[in-house]
Amino acid sequence: MPRQARVIVPGFPHHIVQRGHNRQPVFVERRDFEYYLANLQEWKQVYELEVFSYCLMTNHVHLVVYANDNVTAIPQLMKRLAGRQTRFLNALEKRSGSLWEGRYKISPIDTDAYLLACCRYVELNPVKAGMVDSAESYEWSSYSARVGLSPCHWLDEPDTFRALAGNHEMRVEAYRQFVEQKNDLQSDELIRSAINSNKLTGGNKFVDEIEKRIGIRVETRKPGRPASGK
Structure with a gap:
């Protein structure tokens, strides 16, 4: 079966996953996490990229990059x-x-419908893995910085986050409530499937739009109901 080609679409955020060789640990000591994040800060500036979300697990990395x-x-x-x-x-x-x-996985994201849901998915990884009880308890993700619990001056703020409310404090509270929802969102399975197969995180309309932009046919699928933090 042919391997799904990786697609990068200018002007859209992308969910990226890089796993350790044979899923072996990549981050063991504090120095390992800190070194990776220092390099992420340096190179995102060099290449003029925006980072909306990240999570460093022990044997893999999740990034959301514009x-x-x-x-x-x-x-x-x-x-x-x-x-x-x-x-x-x-x-x-x-x-x-x-x-x-050898190959990282990447999935362009339908910004309005799925970006915040994808950030939530990334930042809840340690909770889903049973490593911590809440997203804010995990030191190596963007969640604590997003909600103002720790500094990260290089973390970028997407327009969809700014659209949650009229001021920063209200946005933080809206996003916190969104992330802390107890049940899985209907979008979680679509996000998981999309990144595992290098497909698009979005419904059929988004697939059609991206196909026209890049001139490559992308397999369509039934759209899930997008979850919004609004």
Whole structure:
């Protein structure tokens, strides 16, 4: 069965997942997490990309990155992040070899319908994995910074977040309530399926729009009901 091609669409946010080689741990000590985030901050600025959400799990990374007009920017970002982390850990542990799977996964996101749901999905990963009881308890995701519990001056704020309410405090509260909903959203399965297969996070209308933009046929599917933080 042919491998689904990775699609990058300028002007849209993208959900990205990079897994450790054979799903082995990539982040073990605090230094590992801190080094990756320092490089993410550096290279997102070099390539003029916006990062809306992130979560560093022990054996994989989730990012939500807005693609600019340079379609090579995200591939270069991921290459730099993977390469630096590999050299860093190999030098510390006096080892050699690959740290990551060969190919990261990426899914363009229908901004209005699914961006906040995708950020929620990313930031709830540690909760779903049973590592913490709440998203704010996990140090290595963007959630605590988004709701003002920790500083992260380089985390970007999407328009859909700003549209939640008239002032920042109300936006934070609206987003907090959205993330803390007890049940899975109907969009969660669509997000999971899309990133696992390098497809689009959106319904048929979004698929049609992207097909026209990039001139590549993308397999359609039944749209899930989008979840909104509004």
